[in-house]
Amino acid sequence: MANVVINKLVIIGVGLIGGSFALALRKAGRVSHITGVGRSRENMERARDLGAIDEIASDLSSALKDADVVFLAIPVGQTGQTMTQIAPHLRPGTIVTDAGSTKQNVISAARVHLAEHLHNFVPGHPVAGAELSGASAASPELFRDKNLVLTPIDETSETALKRVTELWQACGAQVSQMSARRHDKILAAVSHLPHVLAFTLMSYICCGNGTGDPMHDEEIIPSELLRFAGSGFRDFTRIAGSSPEMWRDICLGNREELCKQIDVYQRELTALREMLVNDDGKALEKTFAESREWRKQWLEGTP
Amino acid sequence: MANVVINKLVIIGVGLIGGSFALALRKAGRVSHITGVGRSRENMERARDLGAIDEIASDLSSALKDADVVFLAIPVGQTGQTMTQIAPHLRPGTIVTDAGSTKQNVISAARVHLAEHLHNFVPGHPVAGAELSGASAASPELFRDKNLVLTPIDETSETALKRVTELWQACGAQVSQMSARRHDKILAAVSHLPHVLAFTLMSYICCGNGTGDPMHDEEIIPSELLRFAGSGFRDFTRIAGSSPEMWRDICLGNREELCKQIDVYQRELTALREMLVNDDGKALEKTFAESREWRKQWLEGTP
Numbered sequence: 001m002a003n004v005v006i007n008k009l010v011i012i013g014v015g016l017i018g019g020s021f022a023l024a025l026r027k028a029g030r031v032s033h034i035t036g037v038g039r040s041r042e043n044m045e046r047a048r049d050l051g052a053i054d055e056i057a058s059d060l061s062s063a064l065k066d067a068d069v070v071f072l073a074i075p076v077g078q079t080g081q082t083m084t085q086i087a088p089h090l091r092p093g094t095i096v097t098d099a100g101s102t103k104q105n106v107i108s109a110a111r112v113h114l115a116e117h118l119h120n121f122v123p124g125h126p127v128a129g130a131e132l133s134g135a136s137a138a139s140p141e142l143f144r145d146k147n148l149v150l151t152p153i154d155e156t157s158e159t160a161l162k163r164v165t166e167l168w169q170a171c172g173a174q175v176s177q178m179s180a181r182r183h184d185k186i187l188a189a190v191s192h193l194p195h196v197l198a199f200t201l202m203s204y205i206c207c208g209n210g211t212g213d214p215m216h217d218e219e220i221i222p223s224e225l226l227r228f229a230g231s232g233f234r235d236f237t238r239i240a241g242s243s244p245e246m247w248r249d250i251c252l253g254n255r256e257e258l259c260k261q262i263d264v265y266q267r268e269l270t271a272l273r274e275m276l277v278n279d280d281g282k283a284l285e286k287t288f289a290e291s292r293e294w295r296k297q298w299l300e301g302t303p
Numbered sequence: 304m305a306n307v308v309i310n311k312l313v314i315i316g317v318g319l320i321g322g323s324f325a326l327a328l329r330k331a332g333r334v335s336h337i338t339g340v341g342r343s344r345e346n347m348e349r350a351r352d353l354g355a356i357d358e359i360a361s362d363l364s365s366a367l368k369d370a371d372v373v374f375l376a377i378p379v380g381q382t383g384q385t386m387t388q389i390a391p392h393l394r395p396g397t398i399v400t401d402a403g404s405t406k407q408n409v410i411s412a413a414r415v416h417l418a419e420h421l422h423n424f425v426p427g428h429p430v431a432g433a434e435l436s437g438a439s440a441a442s443p444e445l446f447r448d449k450n451l452v453l454t455p456i457d458e459t460s461e462t463a464l465k466r467v468t469e470l471w472q473a474c475g476a477q478v479s480q481m482s483a484r485r486h487d488k489i490l491a492a493v494s495h496l497p498h499v500l501a502f503t504l505m506s507y508i509c510c511g512n513g514t515g516d517p518m519h520d521e522e523i524i525p526s527e528l529l530r531f532a533g534s535g536f537r538d539f540t541r542i543a544g545s546s547p548e549m550w551r552d553i554c555l556g557n558r559e560e561l562c563k564q565i566d567v568y569q570r571e572l573t574a575l576r577e578m579l580v581n582d583d584g585k586a587l588e589k590t591f592a593e594s595r596e597w598r599k600q601w602l603e604g605t606p
Binding site for chain 1: 380430431449450452484485488489490492493494496497498499500501502503504505506507508509510518521523525526527528529530531532533535536537538539540541542543544545547548550551552554555558561562565566567568569571572573575576579580582584587588590591592593594595597598599601602604
């Protein structure tokens with residue numbers, strides 16, 4: 001298979017994801033010229049100094065007019081607005097793809113704002129989290145052996161899908177395809193819900209106002225609670241150190257599915273509480289043992 | 304202050320905690336002779352080979368007859384039974400202390416089974432988690448700079464309390480005192496509740512039976528969900544890899560407090576769900592930002 005090289009890639013949002021995509025494709029020799037678009041002049045200059053981009057776009061019109069591929073690596077909450085801005089400048093042949101963490105809402109936005117361009121629109125999501133952000137955190141190896149999910153729509157052309165698949169494979173990613181609905185369900189379970197649970201635990205520990213707060217009668221303050229928190233607590237809440245803006249957007253972007261899953265999780269938690277109330281050590285131990293066993297199998301199967 | 308050396312220490316349960324206590328006190332030169340009591344012959348021989356204990360007890364009577372201090376480092380679920388076994392052999396002057404993760408239930412057991420010995424009973428809890436177990440995982444540094452909580456009761460003598468405090472300080476631990484009730488509330492919040500939440504997430508992901516399961520209609524199976532789980536999920540669920548027996552005992556040992564806190568946590572989660580339903584991005588971002596800020600402050604303040 002001949003390695004396809006694209007002449008011009010435009011990256012909108014040259015942060016961790018956009019910058020890493022640039023560095024990985026450059027390292028793989030798959031792109032001749034990369035133009036970056038972004039709001040922070042400082043970050044764009046950093047991206048240029050690091051060799052992620054060749055050029056900082058002066059305006060969208062000239063950046064996009066001869067682009068082969070446009071990569072949207074922006075917070076999902078800015079998707080609609082950004083699509084509106086790029087739409088007038090896109091050539092019909094330019095492929096547009098994105099890195100949004102939620103897919104049904106990105107597709108809805110594309111149906112409104114990129115309506116004339118859906119044949120060349122390939123929704124995608126690199127499942128590669130990192131706590132860092134900005135171009136300076138970018139790495140050509142960020143996507144190596146990581147999952148990359150494409151969620152093409154009926155209108156997406158085979159050619160565009162194939163091209164984007166090849167680019168991500170060149171970055172070392174494991175590319176798979178599924179419906180946007182399926183993607184959003186899976187990510188709600190393994191990513192969005194755990195984030196909500198971790199944020200809520202910190203909120204429970206630290207922001208209790210005394211109403212129904214079990215710490216109230218002993219006057220236990222958050223700093224005293226946290227003094228006795230150990231490494232288990234630190235790891236459990238690590239994802240509560242993530243960007244509030246980004247997670248606001250993701251949670252709202254997938255809120256219908258997330259609410260459904262919160263409901264089912266709450267029912268599971270209530271079932272476990274019942275085991276406690278009934279002093280049912282056998283059921284409790286079974287639940288814990290199964291959970292541990294699933295986790296063990298998962299870790300052993302994970303490269 | 305003269306370093307008090309104890310002549311004979313008896314450790315009941317020479318696993319990670321019991322073995323580390325032995326090694327730390329030996330390293331500090333605070334004990335002349337250590338006798339180990341345990342069910343697994345193999346583990347006891349390991350403990351002896353590692354130098355944690357000098358002698359494997361042949362029977363409780365001879366082990367305890369000249370003991371200065373007895374350390375119970377057993378699963379909390381076995382506390383009552385073990386106390387019943389040692390009670391007939393204790394001299395009045397022997398200090399008994401323990402390492403149970405829950406304190407109100409250990410104290411209740413002592414009031415029943417060590418009723419004649421409460422003046423020399425010092426309930427304690429080294430807050431030093433580790434995923435490993437057994438004597439071979441023991442380390443003289445396990446308690447270094449870790450929290451050690453003593454929860455003396457009204458009957459506990461000042462002399463016994465002082466002696467146990469000094470032993471733990473010799474292990475490098477940060478010793479503090481509080482009521483058992485306060486201890487159990489704090490640990491429920493920062494340890495027991497997070498464990499329950501992590502076990503429940505694994506259970507939610509892996510053991511859904513289709514009833515009310517949001518994955519059901521898309522026929523998404525656990526292994527496919529877990530394929531897309533990343534490092535955030537791995538860290539969040541790390542504590543779900545803990546011992547099912549141990550956590551069954553801890554949860555049941557503190558079930559009243561834990562149930563109360565599950566209720567309040569559920570209310571917090573429901574409040575967050577309401578923000579999603581109302582599309583209230585501002586409230587959501589505020590909650591996430593406060594959670595992140597508290598966590599950041601905690602990490603910066605943690606040695």
